[in-house]
Amino acid sequence: MSLSPVPPALVDPPTSIPAPDASPSPAPSPAPTPAPTGPVAPTEPAAPTEPAAPTEPAAPAPARDALAGDFISFDDSDNDDDGDNPWIQTADAPLSADVEAMDSDHGLDDDELARKVLGTDYTPSGTPPPWRAESSGSGNGKKRKRDATKPSFVELVEERLMDSKRPPWVVGKSYSDNLTVMLHEEIIDFVEYIQPTNEEHFLREIAVASVRKMLLAEFPNAEFSVFGSFQTMLYLPHSDIDMALSFDESRYINPTSILSRVDRLLRRSCDFTKIEFVRSARVPIVKAVHAQFGFAIDISVNQKNGQHTVKAVKQFMREHAALRPLTLVLKMFMFCRELNEVYHGGVSSYTIITMLLSMLQTHPLLVRKELRAEENLGVLLLEWLELYGVCFDHRKVTVISDGFRIKDREAKYFPGPPINPMFLSIRDPTDTSNDLARGSRQAPEIIGAIRWAYYTLTIAIARCHALKRKPVSLLGLILTVDPSILEARQALLEIHKELDAHSDKLIAAQNKRRNDERNSRQTRRESCAAAAEKAEQAAAAAVGAGRSNASLAPQRKTEVVEFVEDDSDE
Template identity: 35%
Template sequence: MSGRPRTTSFAEGNKTQNYPVMGGMKIISKDGSKVTTVVATAGQGPDRPQEVSYTDTKVIGNGSFGVVFQATLCDTGELVAIKKVLQDKRFKNRELQIMRRLEHCNIVKLKYFFYSSGEKKDEVYLNLVLEYIPETVYKVARYYAKNKQTIPINFIRLYMYQLFRSLAYIHSLGICHRDIKPQNLLLDPETAVLKLCDFGSAKQLLHGEPNVSYICSRYYRAPELIFGAINYTTKIDVWSAGCVLAELLLGQPIFPGDSGVDQLVEIIKVLGTPTREQIKEMNPNYTEFKFPQIKSHPWQKVFRARTPPDAIALVSRLLEYTPGTRITPIQACAHPFFNELREGNKQLPNGREFPPLFNFTEQELAIQPSLNLILRPRNPNDAKAGQSSSSADGGAGASGGNGAGGSSNNNNGGGTGNGNNTPTTGGGGGGTILVNNNEKNYNPTRKKAGSTGDNKASTFNMNKQHHRLIGAHGGCPWRPPGYKYKRGIVGLHEEIEQFYAHMIPTGTEHTLRVQVVARIEAIVLNLWPMARVEMFGSFRTGLYLPTSDIDLVVIGRWEKLPLRTLENELISRGIAEPMSVRVLDKASVPIVKLTDRETQVKVDISFNMQSGVQSAELIKDFKRQYPVLAKLVLVLKQFLLQRDLNEVFTGGISSYSLILMCISFLQLHPRANQSQTTNLGVLLLEFLELYGRKFNYMKTGISVKNGGRYIPKEELQREMIDGHRPSLLCIEDPLTPGNDIGRSSYGALQVKQAFEYAYIVLMQAVSLNKYFNDCTRQSILGRIIRVTDEVIDYRTWIKETFESRLIAAQAIVPTILNDPLNPHLSLHIQQQQQQHLHHHHQQHQHQHVQQQQQQQQQQQYSSRRNS
C-alpha cells in the first residue's frame, strides 16, 4: 500500500463531519490476550453502529499512509487486516467512500470501519477492517525470480484474469484505481483467489474535472501521466495492468525507470517514439515537443522465446500510447490468452479446483453484453463451484456425443441436438439470447450508440417494426414499390437476387473507383517510376459494397517505407481530404489511409504486401467455380457491416475470413455447384445454421485446399508457424500453410451469435404458417438486413453528380488512358473495368427480361380474374 489517504475536494468536504464518539474503545485482558472492543459500522449497508471485538493484534505493514495490523475477530475467529490512517476532520475520506460502494469477489472486502483517537489532541484516525489475505502477487513474483524460475503460465492467466475482472467492475462504476501494481494484488496461495486492494489513490473520474497527474507507482505509470495529463481516463489502469502482465512474463519490470524522464525513455525503447497524433491524444500541450526518432522493438524480441503468442498479443493491446486504442478490461477478459481457463476441468497443483471465474454479476454482464457469449463457457462442465451460467444459454454437446440445449427465458432455446463423429459440429442446438432481461429490446447483434464511427452502413437505432418496410424503401431499397414476394423460401431466394442486383455497384460507381485508383497510381509513379500499384481486396475481386474501401498495395524497393512522403504528396496534389489522411506506421502492416476528395471513397494503401494480390486472384477463381458465391457473400457482408462486425480490430471477422467460410461451406455442400439454379434462400439459411449453431469453433479449423475439409485443431497445431496455437476462428491460409487467417478475430463468438440470431429470425419469416406475418407484404431479408438513408443518399449523390459527366461506356477507358497525368495505368484496371461494364450490361438485360416476364404473368393473371 502506498500514498496518503485521498480525500474529496475542499468544496465538497468543507462541511462539518459527524464522526462517532471516540470514547467507545475498550481494551481488556482475557486469558493473557489483549482484547479490543470498538464501536464500528459495517462496510456495506446502513450505518448501524455495533460493538466489534478483536485480539492478537500485530503490525504487518506501515508507510506514509499509516499502519496495517493483523487481528482476529473474537466472534468468528476470522483473521482481518486493520488499516489505520490519519483522518483530516475537514474532509471525507475518499477511500472509505469508494470501498463502501464495492462488492466483488476479486476486490478485498471492507467488513467494518471505526474511528479512534490519536496521542495528540484532536487527532482522529480512520480504521478500515478488511478481510485478511496472506500473500501478494509481488511476493510470488519475487520468489520465482530469486529461484531463477518463471511463473507457470497458468498462474499468470489466473492472476491476470481476476485482475481484469476487478478492473472491469470498478471502471463500470466510473472508479479509477490509479495504483495498480503487484504489491496491491492480494493472493490466497491455497485457492489462487486474487483480490485488488489499497483504494487510497482511487477516484471517481468525472468528465471535465481535472485530476492530479503525479499518481501511480513509477514503473506502472501510463505515458499520459508522464506527459502531465490531467484529463486522463480509466485507461491508465489498463496500462498499469499491461505492465504487471509483462513483468510476470519477463520476471522483472518491463519499464524500470529511475525518474519520470527515464521512465519515458524505457517506454520509447520498446514502443518507439510516439507520433504527433499519439502525443496529442496523451497531452495536447506536448505536440510541438521534439523527441529523438527511435524505432519500436518487436514484441516477440522483448519476451522469452517460449512466451505464448496470445500473451504477447494481449500485452501489445494493453501497452498502447493512445489511451483510446487500449482494450478495455472486459475485452481483455475475452481475449484468447484466457481461453484455456474457459475449457473447464482445471485444477491447481494442490488438487483444488480453480477459483470461481465465471460467476458474473448483472453489473458485469451489462458492461459489454456482446462479449457475454465468450465470457461465459457454453460447456456445462465449466460452470462449477459457484461459476454461474445464465438460463438463457443453451448447452453445447461435445463432438461425437449428444448435447441438450439449455432452456431460454424467451422460448427460443432448448431442445436437444445430436453430435456426430466428425469435429465439425458442436452437438446441442443451444439456447439463443434474443432478449436481455436487463435491457429492453436488447439485440445481441447490435452495438451501443456512438460505437459505429463513420460506418455509413451501421443500422444502430433504425426502426425495427416490420410494417415500416412497406413503401419507397424503408431500409429495403432493393424491393420495387408495391412488389409482392412469393411465400416461403422461394420469396427469400427472389429477394436475395433483387438485393444483389441493387447493391452491386453501378457502372458509374465502378468507373469513379477506377479513376481514383488511376489518380493515386499517377502520384506513385511520379514519385517512384520503377514502382507498381496493384489492387487487392474486395475491389479486385468484385465482391464489394457501395461504401467499401479500396485496397491498394505499392510494390517497390525502399530502405524505409515512404509513408510520410506519400502522405505529403497526396495532400499537396489535392487527391486526399487533408484531415482524412492517416499514417499507421506502428501497425503490423503499415498503411496510409485517406478519403478521396472528389468522390469521398476511402482508400487504404500498403507497401509490398503481395500476398493480398494473390489472395484476390484465388477468390476470383472460386467465383468462377461457384456462381452463387458473390450473392451469398454480398448478403453476409452487409449483414456484418451494419452491425460493426466486419473489422478485426473491433473483434469481428475480415472479409477474407468471411469469404473463405463461404467457400468452405459451398465446397462441402451437395448442391452448391449446380450453376444458378440453386435456391439462394436455402443456402443462406444453411450457412447461418452451420456457423451460428452447429460448427464447433473450439475444436475445428477450416481449410479450402484440395476441395475443402474441416480439420481438428490438434492437427493444425502441428503445422502452425512459429508455434502459434490455432485461434478461436481457425482458418488455414490456402496460400501459406501454417498461417491462421482468423487469428485476430477474438470476437468470433459474437459473430456466431449474430448468425444464430439471423437464422432464427429468417426461419420464422419463411414459415408458411398462416399465423405468421404475411411475407408477401413484408420484406423477408429486411428482417436482418437494412440499408441506411446515409448509404442511399451517398449513392444518389454519386449518380446525380457524376453520371452526366461521364462519357459513354465505350469511350471511358480510352479517355482515362489518354490522361497525361497517368500514362502508366495498369492493364489489369482496364481489363477489370471492361469486364465490369460487360457484366453490368448483361445484368440489365437479365433484369429487363425478368420484368417483361413478370408483366406478362400479371396480365395473364388479371385476364383470368376478369373472366
C-alpha cells in the same frame, strides 16, 4: 402487405413452432402448453389473462419442422467421423454457452454487444441481446426474471414482420409464396441493387488513376497494383480500394518509411481527406478518402500475395455460382453491425469467402450434385447462418476452404504461430500458414450476430407459415441500407453526369478542332494542288515556247547565211 395483429396465444416464442398447413385451418382453439426443449426452471402456469413469460428462441429442430420440405439439412453421414465432432451440438442446448462464457469472461458491455449483433439501429431499452440466456451472470445457473417492459425476441421479429416499410431492393418487385424461394429471389434482387454500376466503377477507376499517377511520380522505381474486392468486383458502395506499392529490392525497403512518405504526400494534396497512418496493424497501411468521390483507399507496401488472392477468388467464383451473391449479402450483413474491419476486430470479405467455401465445398448435397446452388441461395444462406451461428464452436474448430480441422490437432497440418482459442481461426486457401481471422477479436459479436440472423429468419418464416401471411421482405429483417449510402450513390451519379456532360463538351470541342484542322488541311491541299497545276501549265507553256524558238533558229541561221552570201556576191 402488413401482418394482422398477432393473437395473444402466439405472442410468446413457442418451443415447437407449428408446421405450415396448406388446407384451411379450423377456428383456433386454446393451444396446450408445449413441452420445453431443454432444461428450464419450473414455473407456475400463467393466468389466462396474462401472457406467458417469453423464453429464448427454440432449437433449430422445431424451426426445421415448421419449414418442412423447404429446408435442406446440412448434417449427413459424410461428415467427419470423429465422435467428438465439435461442429455438432445437442438439441437441448441450441444456444451454446460459448458466446455467453466469453462475454462474461471478458466483461463485455450488454448494450455495446447487443448493438453490434442487432445492428446500428439498436436501442438498449427495447432490444435485449437475443442469444443470451436469462441468467444473473454469476454462474450459479439461476434464472433472472425478465423485464416485463421489454419485448421478447419473437415479439421483436413479429413487430418487424408487421412493418410495411419496403427495403429499396424490393420496391416494385413481386415474389413467390414459397418463403424460401422468396428469400432466394430477394437475394438476387439485392445483389442487382447493391452491386456497382458502370458509372460507379468508372469513377473508381478515375480515383485509382489519380493515386497511381501521384505515387509513381514520387516512387518511379515502384510497381503500383490494385487488389482486393475492386479487382474481383465484390465491393459494396462503401467498400475501400486496396492498393499497393511493390519494390524489387524489397529486402532493403522499410515499409513504414515508405508509408510515412505516402502519408506526407497525401496530406500535401488537396484531393484526399481523413488521412490516417495505421502503424499498429499487422500489415501497416495508410488510409485516406478521395475528396471528390468519397472513396476510401488503403495503401500498403509489398503486398504481392494480393494478386494471387485475386486470381484464386476469381477461380472460386467460376467454380461456385452461389459464392458471389452470398458474399455480397454477408458483407453487407457484417457492415451493418460494424464487424467488417479486421483492424477493429471484425472479419474481412476474404474471410467470409473462405467460410462460404468451407460450406459449399463440403455440403453433401452439393458434393453429390443433388442441389443446384445457384437456384437455392435462400436455403444456402440459412444453412450458412445455422452452421456458423448454431453448430460452429470457434474455440475448438479451425475453418479451411474444404472443411475444418480441430484446433488441438492443427499444429501438424498448418505452420505458423499458435492459435488463440478465444479467437476465430480461418485459414487462407492460398497460404495455409496465414490465419485470416488472427485479428478478429470480436468473435462473440460475430458469432452472436450470425446466430441472431439465423433465428430471426427461421422464426419469421415459421410465424408467417403459422399466420398464413406473406412478409414484405425477409432479407430486410437482417439487412439495412443506410440512407447515407443511398445519398452517396446518388451524388456519384450526379458527379458522373457532370463529368459526362463536361466530357461531351470536351469531345465536341475536340471534334470541332479536328474538323477545322481537317478543313484547313483540305483547303491547303486544294490550294497547293491548284498552284501546282498552274505551275505545270506555266512550265508546259514555257517548254512549248522554247521548242518554238528552237525550231525557228535554223531558219534564221539560213536566212543570215543567205544574206551574207548574197551580200558577198555583190
